[in-house]
Structures are given as structure tokens and as C-alpha cells.
Amino acid sequence: MADRNEKAEIKFLEGPQSRFAELRFITAILMELVRCFRKLYSVGPCITFFGSASFSEGHPYYEFAKHAAGQYAKLGFTIMTGGGPGLMEAANRGAREAGGKSVGCNIKLPVDQTPNSYLDKWVEAKHFFVRKIVLVKYSFAFIVMPGGFGTLDEFFESLILIQTQKIRNFPIVIFNTQYHKALIEHIHYMKKQGTINESDLNLFMFTDDIEQARLFIIEHSIKRYGLKPKF
Secondary structure (H helix, E strand, C coil): CCCHHHHHHHHHHCCCCCHHHHHHHHHHHHHHHHHHHHHCCCCCCEEEEECCCCCCCCCHHHHHHHHHHHHHHCCCCEEEECCCCCHHHHHHHHHHHCCCCEEEEEECCCCCCCCCCCCCEEEEECCHHHHHHHHHHCEEEEEECCCCHHHHHHHHHHHHHHHCCCCCCCCEEEECCCCCHHHHHHHHHHHHHCCCCHHHHHHCEEECCHHHHHHHHHHHHHHCCCCCCCC
16 A cells, blocks of 8 residues: 555646645655765765666576676775665675675665665665666766666666766666667667667677676776776
8 A cells, every 4th residue: 555655656746736735745855865865975986786676696697796796896886776685685795795885775665675685875765766866876887787677767767868968978887688689689770760879879888798897897987087996
């Protein structure tokens, strides 16, 4: 059963409300953003991992995400995720086991998504758009693992923000070319049809190679923005 906040969001999205109701909702969103920003103010430069909650320990995707996150945590980045189970947990666990920092921005759902146990710090957002703002705000690279609608939503929203220069141009790495084979083909089809440009294909990297992506991040995050994480 939806709680009061969820009912308020549903009501807000149904169309125009009274001025007072809309002001009250906007104020609640502002306070949620302030709470998240204050909690994560000192997390440092992050690499954010996007991925499905469906894959558990022992699955190849889980083990890959854990290993990749550990390697990138060793560069001095905080590893940030959506804070939930599956590949989010794997990335946070990889950071923790590598001696790095691990944070999450969880989402409050009708069916609770409990924060995983590998987080040094975490916040809980009530709204998906607030969560996505937080995941983007502190990031200097995105890692896209196999996932569903949510993962693709986060990938494409990040991509359009970079394409339109609403946020700085930093690396997006999409791991597992087999899982994303149809996505790769569709992106190239969009280019062929003229709905995206040739240069848009340079906004991300498809790879299965953790080391190749590590060097890509060093070149396009650490060097480009003059970051000084610990090596």
C-alpha cells in the first residue's frame, strides 16, 4: 500500500493541483535534495555503477562487477551505486574489499529495497528523479552493467545530459558486449538513420576489458579534470 509520500507523488503527476498542494510538494522535494546533498557532501570524486538488482553472489555478472569496482576503488575513487542488492551490492562490496570507500543512494519503493551491507554511507531517496540527480552529481565516470529498464534509463539520461552539454563530458563504460549486443546494434542503427551523429558514438565505450576501461578512466577522468585521488 502506498504511503503518504507515494500518494502525494501520484497525485502531483496526475495534472495541475492547487497552488498550495504544488508548493508543498516542491518544498518536500527541495528538503529531500538538501538532506541527500548534506549527507554525501564529503564523499569525494565517485565512479557510479548502474546495474540490475537481480544477480546474486556467484553469478558471473556479480563477480565481474565486484572485481571491476575493486580495481577502480584502488585509483582513489569512491564507488557509488543505487545502494541495493545484486550488481549494486557487488560494486559496493568490491570497493570495500579493496580498501576503498563505498556509498549508495537507495530508493524507497512499495516493496522495500534494503540497502546492502557494504555501504560506508548511504541516503534513501523517495523519488527516482532525486536519486538520479544524486548519482550524477558526484560522479566522474559511469559504469553500466547488465540491467533492466532502470539501468537503461540511467544510461540514456546520463548520455543525453553529456550530449547536450548539460553536464561535463566524462566517460561512460558499458560492460558485457554480449548482453548489450542488441543495444550496440540499435545505437549504430540510429547513427545510420541520422538520429544521432557519428561523434555521439565517442561518448561511451563498449568493452569486456576491465583494464582497458581503467586506462580510459585515468585518461578521461583523472587527467582531464585534474583529479588527485590516491593511486
